[in-house]
Amino acid sequence: MESMFDNLLSSVDAVVYSIYFPLPTSDQISFLQEISTLILSDLNQYLNEYIWQKDPFELRIAKNESDPSYPFLHGKTRFGDCIDDEWFIVFLLRQISLKYKETVISVSDNDGEFLLIEAAKQLPSWLDPSNSENRVFIYQNELHIIPLPKTPAEIFNIPAGKLSIDKAVELIHNDNINTKANVNIQLAALEKSNEFPQKIQQNIHRARCHIPRKIAHALYLNPQLVAPAVEAFYTRDPIALKACQKMENFTPSTSITVTVKFTKTLYAQAISQQFHPPKPFKLPASNSKKFKAAELGMKLCLISGA
Numbered sequence: 001m002e003s004m005f006d007n008l009l010s011s012v013d014a015v016v017y018s019i020y021f022p023l024p025t026s027d028q029i030s031f032l033q034e035i036s037t038l039i040l041s042d043l044n045q046y047l048n049e050y051i052w053q054k055d056p057f058e059l060r061i062a063k064n065e066s067d068p069s070y071p072f073l074h075g076k077t078r079f080g081d082c083i084d085d086e087w088f089i090v091f092l093l094r095q096i097s098l099k100y101k102e103t104v105i106s107v108s109d110n111d112g113e114f115l116l117i118e119a120a121k122q123l124p125s126w127l128d129p130s131n132s133e134n135r136v137f138i139y140q141n142e143l144h145i146i147p148l149p150k151t152p153a154e155i156f157n158i159p160a161g162k163l164s165i166d167k168a169v170e171l172i173h174n175d176n177i178n179t180k181a182n183v184n185i186q187l188a189a190l191e192k193s194n195e196f197p198q199k200i201q202q203n204i205h206r207a208r209c210h211i212p213r214k215i216a217h218a219l220y221l222n223p224q225l226v227a228p229a230v231e232a233f234y235t236r237d238p239i240a241l242k243a244c245q246k247m248e249n250f251t252p253s254t255s256i257t258v259t260v261k262f263t264k265t266l267y268a269q270a271i272s273q274q275f276h277p278p279k280p281f282k283l284p285a286s287n288s289k290k291f292k293a294a295e296l297g298m299k300l301c302l303i304s305g306a
Contacts, residue, residue: 035073053265055212134165206259
């Protein structure tokens, strides 16, 4: 079990999410372990073929001794240049909230409450970054915003200052307090997540690559490996490339031409940079029909084959 929010957004371009369940009085950790397994099983229909830019969707048990006063499920995913990963996660969280109707879910990124940013033109005048902490949640597939008290009587139920997570979850569950955001806010805030699951396939790009047989086999078994391969090339440094002069692990002479699955973001990164082939690679002439597959394959296996 990990401590809550340890350096949550220390990495650039990360989305963090927390799922709060009504818990049994005993065996709370066992309950969360079982429920996280069930959730991932439920979501496998979407996760199975998805290629992540950096980190996959994850669920871990987190606990903070002060707020909230109970353990919950938490995850953090770095998405780098692929903003679609972030919106796919919002879609996944909404699916969770549909099945587990008593769950209250928070999600934010380096910019804070990015769902509110999407709906900025629709928000009430009182809501801004200074007072939105622990007031914005996903509940039963919809966006909920805990309001500020409007009358002295409401102050007894809705604190005017910073809300604890404990109190916020309690308020979301309170049927006597209207926290559901209006339809215009809902549409604006959740619009990009509504593009899923259809967008999963729309984001896929398949390209021919001439790569060593062992790398082709590895990508066939685990298509997700294309992401770290592209990142290694895209962020390469001279020290890493020095080892590529030998290509001892995956010799280009064993290469075959196969179709590799990329996301559109990964493919754009792979083809965006010009690169002169190291000695082990002998590329066809640039006007050859085989050139693109050979060049792209070289980029994929440069670091992995070092």
